[in-house]
Amino acid sequence: MHMQPLVFITGASSGIGQALALRYHQAGWRVALVARRAEVMQAWAQDQGLGPDRCLVFAADVSENASIINAAEQCITAWGLPQVVIANAGISQGMDTGERQDLAVLQRVMAINNLGLAATFHPFIRPMQACTQNTDTAPLTLVGIASVAGIRGLPGHAAYCASKAAVISYCESLRGELRGSRGQQGIRVVTIAPGYVATPLTSKNKYPMPFLMTPEAFADKAYKAIQAGTSYSVIPWQMGVVAKLLRLLPNSWFDRILQGQPRKHRDPS
Template identity: 35%
Template sequence: MTIGRDLINNHAFHETDRRKVAWVTGASSGIGKSLALRLALDGWTVAVSARNSVELDTLARSLEKKIHSFPLDVTDREAAENTVRDIEMRLGPISLAVFGAGTYRRDSLSTFDAASIGEMVGLNIMGTVNCLQAIMPAMTTRRSGRIAVMASVAGYTGLPGAAGYGATKAALINMCEALYPELERQGVQMTIINPGFVDTPLTRQNDFPMPFLISSESAAEYIMRGLERGKFEIAFPWRMKVVLKLLKALPPSLRFALTRRMLREEQT
């Protein structure tokens, strides 16, 4: 069973479409790169976007005629809209859009910085908003398509060291939940992707143990399976998802008792 067939069954695009076109942002490295390769190997024509045009071109050359480079700074709203037009003019209607462009910076009380958090908000939230604004009119007009937004299990609850990052991911989760009913009414499906720790250039800067760490290739497989099933939320690995959802469900007194322990470990 391929992702293309299951997406059709979930009304992601019309059965008469002969060419499956996906657009992946944040595709120069990490999960986005692995997912773009996985989609291409599964028969998709993939448009890849990121700011690093050199890495994009290298990726496109690895699977010529299947992966196509469209450099983009997602914080540029006009550029995002132009990119959608360029992709659809060159490759055809976008059936699947995966918005994975984002950044991560660890913080603490001593390093809490408005400028740094502002950059994360600009890229993680507004960069996604710009891409959503660019793609939603085309998909709702066709009454088909699927949009997947990369958030994080860090968006479930507040964790020491992730005040800024977690806040941006919580905002994305909330935004997708809000958009889901209206998009569904217009024939467009919405998915939120919540990874745990994945081995990427961003997480390699961490100087603490990362439980249940998986490779970006494994992350891509989780995402593919979730898309095949038409799921709203794709969260992985399951143990990380369960731990943080249980943490969120605890009364504040118990939840903070546990997060205080995390703080002590960081300070020792």
């Protein structure tokens, strides 16, 4: 019997991660859902009619290496190697470097958004490399969820912008490392940079969010980009155009545009 393909998704308890899980389920994939809130994922899976033959739930914290690596190893033991691994877990918190306690904000954002991404990929790389020795295997893909916020720095958003810029560079480095040599197809590395998506992460933003997308619309476009193996995609495309223009602006012009604009709010906690 032909086994349905498997996708492993972190940050799958809400927002983009949950929407991606639903899109893959609709396409006939088995889904391994990973987040700290196992009960939320389990309840969602039941609501969607996803039984234990189509969905596995793992409670894990990507900021703790042992936790996410253990979840990945459990997934491989139970269902085999995923064809697609999506490192989606991430947080966004405003910070002020002048406030000493906000250094802890930066540390936590980097621990989840960057180290968590690497720890998510780590347990799959060697098994995937072993599989890609066989050129008949289906493409194996690692997906990093970045953000257009990683393209230029925004006031009050230093932690998040820096972390997502790091995701873009990290995935680019990893793509070069895992590219196949002659006779080998290699492991595909895909970077997806969302614009504004209506999720709990963006719901507290107090500034305009142009081209705001629903999670479902984003997930559909991301699914297609991942299946195509597109190395880097900004979704929606309109934000890609804006991002390119902002990247080309001289610093003096960019600073002038941002002058007087509201900054990302600090976390009151």
